[in-house]
Amino acid sequence: MSDKKNVDFNSIYCGLQPDLGRFRLSQNGLGWKGGRDRTVIVATDDLKKMSWTRAARGFELRVLQKDNTVLKFDGFKPDDLDELKESVKAFYKLPIEVKEVSVKGWNWGKTEFQGSNLNFSVTNKTMFELPLAQAIATNKPGKNEVAINFVDPGQPAPEGINPKDVDELMDITFYVPGTVAKENTNDDANVEEDEEEEVNADMVFYETVKSKLELSQMTTExxxxxxxxxxxxxxxxxxxxxxxxxxxxxxxxxxxxxxxxxxxxxxxxxxxxxxxxxxxxxxxxxxxxxxxxxxxxxxxxxxxxxxxxxxxxxxxxxxxxxxxxxxxxxxxxxxxxxxxxxxxxxxxxxxVPGSYRSHHGANALKCSMKANEGFLYPLEKSLLFIPKPPTFIPLNEIGVVTFSRVGQSGGSSRTFDMKFNMKSGNDIQFSSINREEYANIEEYLKQKKIKIKSEGNEDAMMTYTDLAGLDDDDDEEDDDYDSRKRRRTGDTGGSNFPGAGADDEDESPDEDFAPDSDSDVPEEYDSSAQGSSEGEDEAGDD
The missing domain is CATH 2.30.29.150 (PH-domain like)
Structure with missing residues (x-):
């Protein structure tokens, strides 16, 4: 449907928008209007180039603006091309270039940056494009390799779409071998005698992608x-x-x-x-x-x-x-x-840390998780083991805590083990805990109404209360890692900890992280601190 003033096309998508809209061409420019009052308008003076190609949702009209930004309109039918060519030529004095898509299936081609898009072409035909504006990171996982990470699929899907039905690109890795000539920044043309300096092609590709990401993030300071x-x-x-x-x-x-x-x-x-x-x-x-x-x-x-x-x-x-x-x-x-x-x-x-104190007055007890040494922080509604691997244990997900090697009075063992049997069926075990810490952690579990037992004497299980009392609204925040739908966004209460927010974890927070003044930190913590400071500048081991 058309007239002398404008030409309309219905059921057209704009970019990656999930809803359909109306696409219009007129003397003043082109525009698209979709659901929820989403509108895109491009003035005639801003138009630079147009092209037509096959896309996932029918055929696509690509509009390149003078600032090198690209707009894509999908959903056209094959018969719409003739009418578009005629209208664009009459309104804007521009041709529509028809581009063929490579369907050879090759994975070896050339890359070209056009605005915020990365084009990958094979035999001068576009195979795919990547919208770098949606990329979240880039890195070099190996020699001659450059990886680009995109929006994680954990983000919510558009309204009305089942997240299980959404396929989304997570990351892509390019292999870029060889070297390229380094750009000459010297304005003197009489430098032919100097040999042309070369740099690795993967580093040039990496820096280019990185600059595109930085440019997309510079919209706000x-x-x-x-x-x-x-x-x-x-x-x-x-x-x-x-x-x-x-x-x-x-x-x-x-x-x-x-x-x-x-x-x-x-x-x-x-x-x-x-x-x-x-x-x-x-x-x-x-x-x-x-x-x-x-x-x-x-x-x-x-x-x-x-x-x-x-x-x-x-x-x-x-x-x-x-x-x-x-x-x-x-x-x-x-x-x-x-x-x-x-x-x-x-x-x-x-x-922040709550009321728990170790035998030495600290907020955490030293232990090991498999071969990794770290610190276990008993908090008011959870336990947290850090630094590696960080392990979060909500109290309301604990079925029973089993202690082993603690009843050997006069034994030679100076440490004990502690295993958390979770309601989900998983077991989390910590070992090499100092025997002096047993009374404090046992008292902590009693206060939190957690079932405990000693290994080797399962009949003597000590049950302090029914766990049903823990499953109340105050424990919703501990379910964040099980379901984002149950996440709390409230921010109430207060905290005396510098820089901390309000949280029920903080029943008796430390004003300045100061533990009991009459308790000294033993030498084992001093040696641990020394090892940590010595390794601060080491390269990452992951």
Missing amino acids: NIVQFQEALCLTPRGRYNIDMYQDFLRLRGKTYDYKILYSNIIKLFLLLKPDEVHVLFVIGLDPPLRQGQTKYPFLVFQFVREEEIDVDLNLEDEALDEKYENKLQKHYDAPTYEVVSNVFRALTGRKVT
Whole structure:
């Protein structure tokens, strides 16, 4: 259907939008209007080039604008091409280039960057395109390899679509061999005598993709940057750039974009050495490095280290959007500033140690999980083992706790083991726990009304109360890793911990992470702290 002023096409998609709309051509430009009042308009003066190709949803009209941004309109029928050619020529004096798609199935071709898209072509025919604007990270997993990570499938599917019916590209790896000539930045044309310098082609490809990602993230200025933050899991040092809706982790090898909506838990914990503070970030979906998934990020800060920084925010935004949860200027311990900023930008509460104290007055007890040494933090509604592998244990998911090698009075064993039998059927075991810690952890489990028993004497099971009392609304936050649908977004209460948010975990929080003054940290924690500081600058082992 057409007239002298405009030409309309119905049932057309715009880009990756799931809903259909109406596409119109007129003298003033072209436009598309879909459901929920979604509208796209391009003026005639902004049009640069148009092309026609086969797509997943029928045929596609691709519009290249003068700023090199590309708009795609899918759903056309083969018979629409003649009418489009005639209308585009009459309205805009532009031709429509018909492009064929390669269907050979080869995996060896050429790449070309066009705006925010990466085109992969075989024998001068496009095989596929990648929208880099939707990429979240790029890295080099191996020699001559460049990987591009896209939006994780853990994000919600469009309304009306079953998430199980959605197929989504998670990542793609390119093999880029050989070398290319380095771009000559010298304006002097009489340098022919110098040999042309060459660089690895994979590094050029990697830097180009990285620049495209950075350009797509520069639409908003970063609020604050924390430089060279030490991450224990995964190991490495990262710059943390905080934006309004997401954060960016930039390391030497990996570069990640993490949406605040994917952050579901925050912990601020003092290590037993009383020198370092751990800031733990729980993610769903988890961060991925190759085939390895990291549901928790564990950052370590020196307790006495301070930072002096100004936030890139206007006073109105501080008052209205963040409700005075942020300050314009910070001059405080680094861990305190980091936790405050994360709490305000993510809207999540910061969990701090509760009433539990070990035999030596610390917030955690030293133990091992398989071959990995770490610290187990008994909190008010959960237990957390860090740094590797970070293990989160909600109290309401524990069936029974089994102790072994604790009843050997006068025995030679100086340690005992503890196994958590979960209601899901999984077992989580910790070993090499100092015998002196038994009374404190047993008292903690009694207070939390957890069933305990000693191995070898199963008939003497000690039941302290029915576990049904634990399954109330206060435990919804512990179910975050089982179902995102049950996640709580509230932020109530208060905390005396610097930089921490309100949380029921904090029944009796430490004002400044200070354990009981009459308890000294033993030498075993000192040696552990020394080993941690010596290994801070080591390369990542994952």
